[in-house]
Amino acid sequence: MNAEPRERQEDLMAREVRACKVCGANFSATEENEFCPVCMLRRALVGGVESGESFSERAPTDAAQRFEHYELLIDEDGRPVELGRGAMGVTYKAFDVDLHCPVTLKVISKKYLGDETARLRFLREARAAASVRHPNVASVFHLGRRGRDYFYAMEFVEGETLDNLITRSGPLEIKLALEITMQVGAGLAAVHKKKLVHRDIKPSNIMVSFEDEGAVTAKIIDLGLAKTVDESSAQTTISATGAFAGTPEFASPEQIVGGDVDIRSDLYSLGVSLWQMLTGHAPFRGTAAGVMSQHRHAPLPLEKLQGVPQPVVSLIEVLLDKDPGRRFQTPAELLKALPTITGAVERGPYNHLSELGADAR
Amino acid sequence: MVLLSAQSQAPGFQVALSELYKIYWYPLYAYVRRRGHAPEESQDLTQGFFLHLLEHKTLGRADPLKGKFRSFLLGSLQNYLSTEAARARCLKRGGGVEFISLDLQNAEDRYRLEPIDTLTPEKLFAARWAVALLGEAMNRLRMEYATPKKAATIEVLKAFLDVDNSKAAPSYEEAAATLQVTVGAVKTLIHRLRKQYAMLVREEVERTVSDPGDVDAEIHELCEALVVAEGWIVP
Numbered sequence: 001m002n003a004e005p006r007e008r009q010e011d012l013m014a015r016e017v018r019a020c021k022v023c024g025a026n027f028s029a030t031e032e033n034e035f036c037p038v039c040m041l042r043r044a045l046v047g048g049v050e051s052g053e054s055f056s057e058r059a060p061t062d063a064a065q066r067f068e069h070y071e072l073l074i075d076e077d078g079r080p081v082e083l084g085r086g087a088m089g090v091t092y093k094a095f096d097v098d099l100h101c102p103v104t105l106k107v108i109s110k111k112y113l114g115d116e117t118a119r120l121r122f123l124r125e126a127r128a129a130a131s132v133r134h135p136n137v138a139s140v141f142h143l144g145r146r147g148r149d150y151f152y153a154m155e156f157v158e159g160e161t162l163d164n165l166i167t168r169s170g171p172l173e174i175k176l177a178l179e180i181t182m183q184v185g186a187g188l189a190a191v192h193k194k195k196l197v198h199r200d201i202k203p204s205n206i207m208v209s210f211e212d213e214g215a216v217t218a219k220i221i222d223l224g225l226a227k228t229v230d231e232s233s234a235q236t237t238i239s240a241t242g243a244f245a246g247t248p249e250f251a252s253p254e255q256i257v258g259g260d261v262d263i264r265s266d267l268y269s270l271g272v273s274l275w276q277m278l279t280g281h282a283p284f285r286g287t288a289a290g291v292m293s294q295h296r297h298a299p300l301p302l303e304k305l306q307g308v309p310q311p312v313v314s315l316i317e318v319l320l321d322k323d324p325g326r327r328f329q330t331p332a333e334l335l336k337a338l339p340t341i342t343g344a345v346e347r348g349p350y351n352h353l354s355e356l357g358a359d360a361r
Numbered sequence: 362m363v364l365l366s367a368q369s370q371a372p373g374f375q376v377a378l379s380e381l382y383k384i385y386w387y388p389l390y391a392y393v394r395r396r397g398h399a400p401e402e403s404q405d406l407t408q409g410f411f412l413h414l415l416e417h418k419t420l421g422r423a424d425p426l427k428g429k430f431r432s433f434l435l436g437s438l439q440n441y442l443s444t445e446a447a448r449a450r451c452l453k454r455g456g457g458v459e460f461i462s463l464d465l466q467n468a469e470d471r472y473r474l475e476p477i478d479t480l481t482p483e484k485l486f487a488a489r490w491a492v493a494l495l496g497e498a499m500n501r502l503r504m505e506y507a508t509p510k511k512a513a514t515i516e517v518l519k520a521f522l523d524v525d526n527s528k529a530a531p532s533y534e535e536a537a538a539t540l541q542v543t544v545g546a547v548k549t550l551i552h553r554l555r556k557q558y559a560m561l562v563r564e565e566v567e568r569t570v571s572d573p574g575d576v577d578a579e580i581h582e583l584c585e586a587l588v589v590a591e592g593w594i595v596p
Contacts, residue, residue, distance in 0.1 A: 017592040021525040026592030033596040035523040037495050038584050043555070044562035045577050102581070158578050168572075209578075212432045212483060 023100045042100075067151050068144045070094040070105050084204075084222060088112060088122055091222070093156065102156040104138070104221075108149050119149060126152040129223035131194045136187030138207070138221045157219050159209025162273070166203060170280055174312060174345060176216060177277035180208060182338050183218040184270055189331035191220070192263040198223060199261060201269035202250040203276055248291040249282040253322045256292045264324040267334060271319025271327075278312070279304050283320070296322065311344040381430065381568070382411050384497045388489035389438055390468045395482040396442065400469045410441050429579060430569035431490050435483065471595050480589065487586030488594045494569075494583070496596065498561040505557065514540060514550060521551040522558055 018029050020036035027036045065072040065080065072080040073093045081093040083104060094105040106126075112118035123143075129152070130140040142153040162180065166172065172180070184206055191198055198205075198220065207219045246255055252268035255261050275283050283301055284294035300320055305313050315337070321327045328334045386407060393403040414437065506515040517539050520530035531539070537547045566576050566583075587594070 018526065025588045027526075027587070028592045028595050029526070030596060031529075034520070034527040034529065035495075035596075036526050037491060037594075037596070038587050039523060039526075040495055040558070041491060041562060041580050041584050041587070043559040044566065045580050158581055160574075212435060212487075 067094070067105060067107070067146055069096060069098045070103060070144075070153060071097055072105065073102075085109075088118065088125065089151075091154075094153070096153075104154040104156045105151060106154065107151045113149055122150050125223070126150065128194070128196055129154070132190050132196065132223065134187055134190035135217075136183045136219050137190055137223075138219050140223075154221075157207040157209070157221060159207050159217070161204045162206040162208050162218070162277070163203035165208055166276060166280060172277045174278065174309065175342070177274060178312070178338065178342050178345070179216055180206070180218045180277065181270060181274050182335065183216075184220060184273070185267075185331045185334045185338065187218075187220040188263065188266050188270065189335060191223075191266070192331055196223070197261055197263055198266045198269075199255065200246050200250070201266050201273060202247050203273050206273065248288045248295075249284065251292070251295065252324070253296045254324055256295055262324070263330060264327050267319055267328055267331065268321075268324075270334075271316055274319065275305075275316055278308055309345045311341045315341050378414060382414070385431075385434065385490060385493050386411070387468055387471065388486050388493055389434065391472050391489055392435070392438065392482050392486045393442065394469075394472050395485060400472075404468075406442065410438055413441055429571075429575065431487065431579070435486055484586055484589055485594070487583060488590035491583035491587050492594050492596055494565050495562060498558060498565045501561050501565075502554075502558050515554070518547070518551055518554055522555060 016029050017026055019026055020039060022039050023036060023042075025036060025038040027038070029035075065074065071094060073095055075081050083091040083093055085091075089106045089108045091104050091106045094103050095101075096103050108118065108122050112122070126140060126143050130143070133139055138155045138157050140152050140154045144151050144153070160168075184201070188198065188201070200222065201220070205220060205222045207221050209217050211217070248256070250269045250272045252261070252265040255265050272282055275281075281304075282291075283304065284291045284298065286294070300317065302313065302317075305316070308316075318327055319334075328337065389410065390403055390407045393406050394400065398406060503512075503515060506512055517531065517536050520527035521536075524530050533544045533547050537544045540547065540550075542550075563576060563580075566579050567573060570576055570579050
């Protein structure tokens with residue numbers, strides 16, 4: 001059954017471990033197969049990575065698609081792959097041509113090009129985001145310029161947004177929802193440590209990915225609206241056009257009225273996100289004005305949480321208190337309370353978390 | 362989509378599952394070996410696991426949150442190894458029926474060429490899976506070039522699929538002379554070959570995820586697994 005030692009020796013000699021000349025990865029080459037498997041796979045990505053040779057025919061690189069050593073990835077229609085649009089900039093999926101890895105690139109919106117005030121705000125935003133280093137926050141690692149305008153590169157986070165996950169699979173199991181809440185809370189603790197406020201915590205700004213074993217990782221993305229707590233509220237809440245900056249469904253009452261906003265506002269938004277994880281929808285829905293008014297004045301529609309265990313309902317009530325003084329005061333307080341809540345839920349009377357998740361739907 | 366039909370209880374279920382299993386059984390075998398089972402026992406377990414899948418139609422219960430066939434298969438194998446292996450092996454020996462022909466002798470030779478003990482069995486499994494997937498895409502590419510004339514084209518131009526790493530790649534002029542076409546035509550043929558191969562690789566990945574939106578994420582994961590495997594996986 002086993003090969004003879006001599007044959008084995010010959011087999012070993014017939015293959016050779018080489019470093020790929022393109023991506024640097026080590027691979028086993030044989031006489032029959034001298035291909036770097038990493039490069040072969042990467043060419044099959046949408047947008048590919050080998051210019052002119054990829055599956056989806058990347059358009060020839062022109063100046064508009066190149067930001068220093070980052071190249072915007074192009075979809076099959078020849079358009080850059082856009083990941084999101086914020087108040088100041090647009091994020092794209094890009095490719096680091098030196099390191100051969102995907103990155104997220106945030107580029108200032110065209111309407112602000114050449115605008116000195118906007119440029120400074122964008123720079124401040126990049127610096128704020130770069131100061132936070134935490135496994136549950138997507139990190140910013142490079143600030144660059146094209147002409148006079150800035151752009152910055154962030155970690156490209158694999159997975160999907162929490163919003164997508166909820167839309168795709170419906171309300172989440174309670175255990176999973178609490179785990180995601182805890183990880184986002186840990187990310188917020190890092191944001192808070194830098195005296196920042198995210199100001200736009202919502203499921204579409206949280207990326208989730210699952211390991212083979214089912215373990216989840218959640219990361220806060222887009223610190224685009226993040227501001228230091230010292231900045232004036234007038235400047236932070238109302239954008240240049242006078243429109244509300246943030247997302248009404250997830251904004252805290254104090255953020256809506258343009259008052260002082262601190263990390264407790266982010267905890268409120270996390271509470272709304274938890275509500276959406278458990279029920280599939282935000283607690284207050286309707287027109288933007290209607291939603292904002294409900295956040296300020298309406299009692300929580302707790303009847304929609306039917307089937308959710310009492311400890312979790314109590315947690316939501318604390319997070320969604322209209323008075324910031326009655327919420328958790330810091331993410332650390334939330335993190336301290338969460339294990340007790342998870343433990344209470346697990347001990348019962350609700351022993352079957354998955355069934356509970358189904359009931360909550 | 363093979364995965365979808367494999368996940369359904371439709372009449373094509375066994376065929377679809379057999380097709381996928383034929384491509385991806387080696388990573389499973391090597392995983393079992395890596396978990397400490399002897400070669401012969403690993404062969405039995407690999408066969409037994411496949412029978413278990415067929416009999417229990419476990420694929421119909423795939424978790425929609427994790428739409429990857431790879432993760433599902435590994436998870437099922439882990440369950441199988443821990444709970445049902447002993448019982449299933451007895452059944453298989455008693456039944457004496459083999460549903461799928463696996464080149465297990467060759468598998469053991471391959472396994473012995475992978476002297477890795479620093480990586481987790483799961484990481485190695487993913488890297489082997491990637492290599493199996495690329496191999497299947499190459500088989501399909503060869504099938505598309507199965508006529509005598511086309512077979513010559515692929516033999517001469519195959520090295521251009523990764524010209525940076527292929528020591529055996531001829532020059533464009535040499536390739537043109539061998540194939541009796543112009544250099545311009547050679548470049549077009551190479552371009553087409555690369556595109557076809559990339560498309561086949563993508564199709565292969567698509568067969569193993571339930572949501573087409575997950576293809577890129579799966580490719581990234583497989584790339585990462587290959588990078589950490591440091592080239593110890595034999596193609």
